[in-house]
Amino acid sequence: DTEVTQTPKHLVMGMTNKKSLKCEQHMGHRAMYWYKQKAKKPPELMFVYSYEKLSINESVPSRFSPECPNSSLLNLHLHALQPEDSALYLCASSQDFMQSTDTQYFGPGTRLTVL
Amino acid sequence: AQSVAQPEDQVNVAEGNPLTVKCTYSVSGNPYLFWYVQYPNRGLQFLLKYITGDNLVKGSYGFEAEFNKSQTSFHLKKPSALVSDSALYFCAVRAKKTSYDKVIFGPGTSLSVIP
Secondary structure, X not given: OOOEEEEOOEEEEOOOOEEEEEEEEOOOOOXXXXXXXXXXXXXXXXXXXXXXXXXXXXXXXXXXXXEEEEOOEEEEEEEXXXXXXXXXXXXXXXXXXXXXOOOOEEOOOEEEEEO | OOEEEOOOOEEEXXXXXXXXXXXXXEOOOOOEEEEXXXXXXXXXXXXXXXXXXXXXXXXXXXXXXXXXXXXXXXXXXXXXXXHHHOEEEEEEEXXXXXXXXXXXXXXXXXXEEEX
């Protein structure tokens, strides 16, 4: 089973709100990722967790705060977002981030709209 | 610089005809290449990858890709296109960026299969 689940599917929030995106995988993968994707563009890497530790932060603004409570769960906490942050947020997981042949499997995404 | 190019923004093909989606890459070291497909309002789905060995790689949904080292290409192919193949296709390469490897996605090619 190569399934990554994400909730919610859609989220609308104001610039002063605090919300969270959730991601879950049960494939025993030890790496999890957050990507941001604008319409008809490739995904842009935001964060990588490897063995539940934050390994990569691609210079993401602090209004995005990732959290990895355990090896199966990944959250993205959102606070004081801007309208330009509206996008599809994709979660992915893979067996081992350090392996060059590693394959990432993506969830369906959360469509975020910031008003 | 490590990069992936997909020279065609849009590819149109008649149903039943063979399809090709082009990808070229530029990396130092061994290339690890991937194809993903994204249907509207969905996440990315893994199709296939090239690691080493046979230059013809077979993947999901009848797709295959041919690795050509001399031309630094990894074109995606399918012998007979279906209307349901209409989607956005991303080529990707695992490449080293500063101190870590990351997956670099091409800009994407929108495939339309015409009934």
